[in-house]
Amino acid sequence: MQEMTSSRQGELLTHPNGTKRPPGRPRNERSRRAIIRSTIKLLRKTTFADLSIEAIAADAHVGKATVYRWWSSKGALVVDAFVSSIEDELHFPDSGSVQRDMSLQMKEFVALLNSPAGRIVAALIAAGQYDPELMEEFRGRFLRRRRQEAYRTLQRGIDRGELPQRLNLDLVLDLLYGAIYMRFLIRHDELSESYVDDVCRTILQGASAGNGKLKRRASSVIKN
Numbered sequence: 001m002q003e004m005t006s007s008r009q010g011e012l013l014t015h016p017n018g019t020k021r022p023p024g025r026p027r028n029e030r031s032r033r034a035i036i037r038s039t040i041k042l043l044r045k046t047t048f049a050d051l052s053i054e055a056i057a058a059d060a061h062v063g064k065a066t067v068y069r070w071w072s073s074k075g076a077l078v079v080d081a082f083v084s085s086i087e088d089e090l091h092f093p094d095s096g097s098v099q100r101d102m103s104l105q106m107k108e109f110v111a112l113l114n115s116p117a118g119r120i121v122a123a124l125i126a127a128g129q130y131d132p133e134l135m136e137e138f139r140g141r142f143l144r145r146r147r148q149e150a151y152r153t154l155q156r157g158i159d160r161g162e163l164p165q166r167l168n169l170d171l172v173l174d175l176l177y178g179a180i181y182m183r184f185l186i187r188h189d190e191l192s193e194s195y196v197d198d199v200c201r202t203i204l205q206g207a208s209a210g211n212g213k214l215k216r217r218a219s220s221v222i223k224n
Contacts, residue, residue, distance in 0.1 A: 032070055034060040039081035044116045048078065048123035075127070075134035082120050083141045086112065092149045098157025102150075103200040106180065107193050113184045114191060122185065147173065163207050175203050 038059035042051055053074055057064045071077035089112065092105045113121060128135030150173050157163040179199045183191040 028066075031060070031062050031066050035062060035067055035070065035077070036081045036084050039077055040085050040120070043078065043081075043120045043123060048074075048127040051078070053077075073133070075131060076137055078120070078124065079134070079137040079141050082117070082124065086117065090146055092153045094153075094156065096160075098154060098160070098162045099200050099204045101153050101156075102176065102204065103196055105150075105153075106176065106196045106200065109177075110180060110191055110193065110196055113180070118184065125181075125185065157204075163204070167207055172203060172207060176200065179203075 035056060038056050039051075042055060042059060051074065053064055053067050056077070057067050060067075067077065071080065090105060090108050093101050095101055095104070112118060124134065124138050128138055151169055154163065154167065154169050154172060158165060158167060176199060180191065180196070183189055183195065189195075
């Protein structure tokens with residue numbers, strides 16, 4: 001009986017994403033949504049470093065303890081709030097062209113970075129340089145899921161013969177999105193849709209050119 005009770009308590013103290021929360025009263029979904037809204041609202045006005053759980057709780061009209069019933073840290077809350085606010089965005093289409101699919105998704109990402117939400121992304125990246133736990137939350141909740149979608153998009157291009165079979169997917173994605181993050185964070189030039197087109201064309205057509213060489217070499221071997 002004691003073991004069953006302990007097991008049930010363990011379940012009650014576990015977040016849906018697998019993280020533990022402190023014990024206390026059952027959580028209220030309406031309060032959670034209010035906290036998410038307040039976090040996004042305040043992050044558009046202040047920096048991550050200056051944001052406090054106290055300010056979020058006050059704006060959401062909940063107690064500080066209520067926030068900690070849902071999230072173990074400020075970083076976990078901020079990442080969750082950001083991801084929740086864009087949950088249905090930034091997906092990859094399947095148009096039959098890998099260059100078009102990547103370009104369309106990257107343009108959506110650029111639009112996000114150029115919107116007020118971009119301030120939150122910048123704050124998370126900056127704070128993550130000194131907070132490994134926060135950076136891991138950002139990678140796990142935001143980047144990893146979209147990276148998996150990007151892998152599938154590039155793989156479709158490989159399957160259609162648009163890209164070479166031995167393409168280094170991680171390198172290609174780092175080149176594509178690294179170019180976006182460079183202009184977003186350094187701000188040395190405009191982060192625009194035309195820039196996305198140039199980046200996609202340069203990198204993906206470069207990869208495709210390598211594929212053409214492989215095909216020509218294979219064709220030559222067959223003829224000989």
